[in-house]
Amino acid sequence: MSVEQLLGRDSFIERGARSRAQALLDAGTMRELAGPFERLHSPWLAMQHLVTQADDGVIVAKGRLDGRPTVVLAIEGAFQGGSMGEIGAAKIAGALELALRDHERGIPTQAVIVFETGGVRLQEANLGLAGIAEIQSAIVALRRHVPVIGVSAGSVGCYGGMSIAAGLCSWFVMTREARLGLNGPQVIEQEAGAAEFDSRQRALIWGLTGGEQRVAARLADACVDDDTAAVRATLVDLFARGLPAVHRSDRAADFLACLERVDTTRQATAQDVRDLYSKGLE
Amino acid sequence: MERLDYEFAAGQPAPGRTVCGVVSSGDLEVLLEPGTAGRTTIAVQTSVDGYGATWNALLERVFGTGDLPAARIEINDNGATPGVVRMRIEQAYEQATNNGGKP
Numbered sequence: 001m002s003v004e005q006l007l008g009r010d011s012f013i014e015r016g017a018r019s020r021a022q023a024l025l026d027a028g029t030m031r032e033l034a035g036p037f038e039r040l041h042s043p044w045l046a047m048q049h050l051v052t053q054a055d056d057g058v059i060v061a062k063g064r065l066d067g068r069p070t071v072v073l074a075i076e077g078a079f080q081g082g083s084m085g086e087i088g089a090a091k092i093a094g095a096l097e098l099a100l101r102d103h104e105r106g107i108p109t110q111a112v113i114v115f116e117t118g119g120v121r122l123q124e125a126n127l128g129l130a131g132i133a134e135i136q137s138a139i140v141a142l143r144r145h146v147p148v149i150g151v152s153a154g155s156v157g158c159y160g161g162m163s164i165a166a167g168l169c170s171w172f173v174m175t176r177e178a179r180l181g182l183n184g185p186q187v188i189e190q191e192a193g194a195a196e197f198d199s200r201q202r203a204l205i206w207g208l209t210g211g212e213q214r215v216a217a218r219l220a221d222a223c224v225d226d227d228t229a230a231v232r233a234t235l236v237d238l239f240a241r242g243l244p245a246v247h248r249s250d251r252a253a254d255f256l257a258c259l260e261r262v263d264t265t266r267q268a269t270a271q272d273v274r275d276l277y278s279k280g281l282e
Numbered sequence: 283m284e285r286l287d288y289e290f291a292a293g294q295p296a297p298g299r300t301v302c303g304v305v306s307s308g309d310l311e312v313l314l315e316p317g318t319a320g321r322t323t324i325a326v327q328t329s330v331d332g333y334g335a336t337w338n339a340l341l342e343r344v345f346g347t348g349d350l351p352a353a354r355i356e357i358n359d360n361g362a363t364p365g366v367v368r369m370r371i372e373q374a375y376e377q378a379t380n381n382g383g384k385p
Contacts, residue, residue, distance in 0.1 A: 035301075036301045036313055037313065050329070051327050051329045051359065052305070052327070052358060053311055053358055054301065054313055054358065055301075076304055078306030078309070079304055079306055080305075
C-alpha cells in the first residue's frame with residue numbers, strides 16, 4: 001500500500017461493529033434487529049457487577065449487499081473482548097436460523113459474520129458455550145443453501161469456540177492484522193510455557209496465526225487490506241462465486257493428515273506450516 | 283458497579299433516538315430517546331464506584347441550564363473520563379438531530 005492509499009483508505013478495523021455492518025450493506029438498506037433499544041442486556045454480567053451493553057456486543061443487521069438480501073452479524077470486539085454470552089450468541093444463531101427460514105420461503109438470504117471475538121464469555125460459561133454450539137449448527141444448516149462468509153479484521157481476531165465457527169464458514173476473509181486460532185497466545189504460553197510459545201513475540205504470533213499466514217496455510221481464503229471498500233468488494237466477489245466445491249470443514253481428514261506429519265522435535269516456522277498444508281491440501 | 287439517577291429541566295422532546303459509543307475500557311455507551319417535554323432523565327450505570335460527585339458536577343454542567351432537548355438517557359460507563367463522557371453525550375444529541383434518530 002502506497003502512502004497516498006494508506007492515507008486515503010477508509011479503515012475497516014477502526015470502525016465499531018455497528019458501523020462495520022452499515023458499511024458492508026448497500027447504502028440506506030440497513031435495518032437493525034434486536035437492537036440496543038430492545039434493551040437485551042446480559043442478565044449475568046450485572047450479577048457479577050460488570051457494566052452491560054444494551055446490544056450485548058452483537059449487531060444484527062439486515063439489508064442488501066450488491067442488491068442481494070443479506071444479514072450481517074457483527075461482533076463488537078471492544079465490549080468484553082467480543083466474548084459470546086447467552087444473549088449475543090442467541091442473536092447470531094437466531095438470525096442465521098431466520099435466514100434459513102427466509103431461504104426456504106424463496107428469499108435467498110446470504111450471511112456475513114464479522115468475527116472479533118476471544119470466544120466464550122467466561123462469566124456466562126455453559127450458556128455461552130451452548131450459544132456457540134447453536135451458532136455452529138446454524139452455520140452448517142444455512143451453508144447448504146447459500147454461502148456463509150466470515151470476516152475477521154482485527155484487532156481482537158477470532159479465538160476459542162468461535163474459531164471453530166469460523167472454520168465452518170463457506171469462505172473466510174482476513175486482514176494482515178487479524179489473527180485466527182483456537183487458543184490465544186497467552187493461553188498457550190500459560191499452558192505450555194514460554195519456550196513453547198512466547199506470547200510477547202509479536203512477529204512469532206502474527207507469523208503463525210496472522211491473516212497472511214492463515215491464507216497461505218489454507219485456513220482462510222482471502223487476505224485483504226484494512227480498507228472498507230476492499231473488504232466489501234471481496235465479499236461481493238465471494239458471494240458471486242457461490243458455495244465452495246468442498247467446504248473446508250469437510251476436509252478435516254486432510255488437515256489432520258497434515259498435522260500428523262509435523263516434526264515436533266523443533267519449533268515450527270511459518271514457512272514449515274505453509275509447506276505442510278500446501279503439500280497436504282492440493 | 284454503581285447506579286446513579288438524575289433528572290433535569292429541558293426543552294422540547296429530542297427529534298429521535300440514537301446510540302453511540304461502546305462499553306469498552308475508558309469509554310461509554312449513550313442511549314438517547316425522546317423524553318416528555320420539559321424533562322430529561324438520565325440513568326447511569328458505571329463500573330467505577332464512588333465518583334457520584336464527579337457525575338453530579340459533570341451532568342449539572344451539561345444539563346443544568348435546562349435548554350437541551352428533553353430526552354430519556356441511559357449511560358453505560360466503563361471508566362470513561364469526564365471529557366469523554368461529555369463528548370459522547372454531545373455526539374448523541376448531534377446524531378439524534380442529524381439522522382432523525384436512526385441509530
